Amino acid sequence: MISIKNVLMLDGKRRDILIKGNIIEKIGRVSEKKDLVIEGKNMAAMPGLVNMHTHAAMTLFRGFADDMEFYKAWPERIWPAEARLSGRDVYAGTRLACLEMLRSGTTCFSDHYFFGGDIAKASRSMGMRAVVAELFIDGKSVSAGSVDEKAVLKNLENIKKEGGNLVTPAMGPHSVYTVSSEHLSWINDFSLKRNLLVHMHLAETRKENEDCVLKYGKRPVEVLNGMKFLNRNLSIAHAVWLTKGEIRVLAKNNVTVIHNPVSNMKLATGGVMPYSEMKKAGVNVTLGTDGCASNNNLDMFESMKIASLLQKSHLWDQTVLPAKEALEMATINAGRALGLKIGELREGMLADIILINLKRPELTPNLNLASNLVYSANGNCVDTVICDGKIVMQGRKVKGEEGIIEEAERTAERLHEKSGGG
């Protein structure tokens, strides 16, 4: 049992938090004898942040294709390097990503990449929660003909086996422009039958919409709606280029939207995710960093701030996406999307808790905690990270940091040596 004593919470009150196993047993006054007591006097407690869209191992491509046009950067730099990735590389890159995420207060990430078993293994080795969606791309991870059901099942089982109770396997069709409607249909039937989460890109760019209309005579949301693809197990990353009608369809079908403000801005995908319309329609909006080739970090504190700034700036309205809503996007809304008991500090929830060091200049004075967390803090304000009831960072120290960094450095060096880019 761990107890956190006298810690500041988001409602401005100080309480004790008692953790038993991997569950928040009690919030209030704790007087029982505990194995481990954390003094919370100079700390604030909040739920661990949930990064709802990333390609964790792309840390290996950080800084590799910046300030270049997307349609040059990806085909010339990223894709050839990705083609050389092994499961072992993905393991090293994902461990680096987990280290960076833990150090910036993220306790759960929803990943979307190749070598799901290695992602799950990496996440578990770091004591981090993850939803691992194995990427489906026609002609790459899936043969041109039909999907090999046995192979898919084996993959899911492998993710489950490697990840243990910390990892949820999911389906990861890349997008409507890289997966055929036959394969999308197959994935849909398959995931509905097994109640699997589905994670895909949607409506990120204009080109994607135009290509979809040319191919199907319909916009992407309509295509998915036509094949009954839209349901509460689906999370779509980006969702920038949508009509009001499409937003209503997403809301009606309880689809979760994952906003990636830094990636959208850096990749200059144009437009701005229509947050106000989403909110009005009742869409569950969550937050992600995207991969490190498009951000280039995994700091969800930074993403919360930039999400809010982007809406304010775009709508000429200082009041839109206030701090409290940015926090909800990164916590409770994500818990709802993933069907996991995370994202809230409440008795009975999983003990994924981060402690913020309040004795830092950028958090002084502390007139408004939510505001300080979203507009002043960054991930370095996190002192302690508890995931699944276990302390994985304390005093900003994570076990094995140096080795993880060195292994990732070596892996990236080897990958890029062969590429000639840089």
Next chain:
Amino acid sequence: MISIKNVLMLDGKRRDILIKGNIIEKIGRVSEKKDLVIEGKNMAAMPGLVNMHTHAAMTLFRGFADDMEFYKAWPERIWPAEARLSGRDVYAGTRLACLEMLRSGTTCFSDHYFFGGDIAKASRSMGMRAVVAELFIDGKSVSAGSVDEKAVLKNLENIKKEGGNLVTPAMGPHSVYTVSSEHLSWINDFSLKRNLLVHMHLAETRKENEDCVLKYGKRPVEVLNGMKFLNRNLSIAHAVWLTKGEIRVLAKNNVTVIHNPVSNMKLATGGVMPYSEMKKAGVNVTLGTDGCASNNNLDMFESMKIASLLQKSHLWDQTVLPAKEALEMATINAGRALGLKIGELREGMLADIILINLKRPELTPNLNLASNLVYSANGNCVDTVICDGKIVMQGRKVKGEEGIIEEAERTAERLHEKSGGG
């Protein structure tokens, strides 16, 4: 003498840096005997960042007026609190700001606030370089009638005396909408005669432009041009709402622009600073955080990233404001604007140097240092800060941190107790 051994520089090469007194004596191979050797193996060296526009003591109002409309937030919250500020409060708030700035790699700031002597004293006490412009607002810091030349001179002398060789006194007319044309003319003559730097707000909002046209029949830049106010000693903060013609006038007169992307976005001032047009016209563009009521931190690394993201997003162009240019805005362009030998690591320049700890997950791999600094780092990546040849931070420790934070906490508490807001 201090020598930094074998440190990575922005051109990708490793060198030694020798500091003698407050000057960079040599860059290359250093073999002489030094008093102090800093091992640079795991570090990158770059010029200390220059925050060209802030109101440092407004750290005391951090989180005090967020997610509210500007025309409510400032009159109801900020101005009444500002009216209660004493010189001692400004000293405490500025020391807190200096601590935050040093910890995020800023070695020089251009401040724009009341109680210049106390700002200078605070900055000097922290070993930080500053340009201190005492704010002029009609009816507040200046009487409605004429300016009291003796009082202004006394103030400048006080800034000089309190700041010593680390601080440059400057003139700080608030804006064209809060200072009469008579007073602006007076300030202009006064500063030209004494070769003083002038720091003011300009073209931040549409309202400011409209009000100016109503009052003067001309837009702000034209008003200033008409009174020969525009010259290389002038830096204007914001410069968002400009015409191409005005940009050409600014370029022709060697006026420096200070971009404050986070403040502009958070305060929803509308529009986006026309960087490409500025660049084409040859305007010297620098970077600031603005005060903590509008940002709400002083991290110039964050501001570099957001400056670049904002342009890319606005222009639907991934290549605009690349990392290298963001770094220049925060360093060499600022040195040029202030007429100080800072912003470049070159022999003969002042020794304002920061060392970046490269052994951090978010800076791994290091395929592109400029990219990592702008898109992946934040201020916490800074390990060591040298200002004016003296080490003011090492291993992220600044002398007296706790006391500075506690003093600022107490000051803010007292200020806000009386205000009833929060």
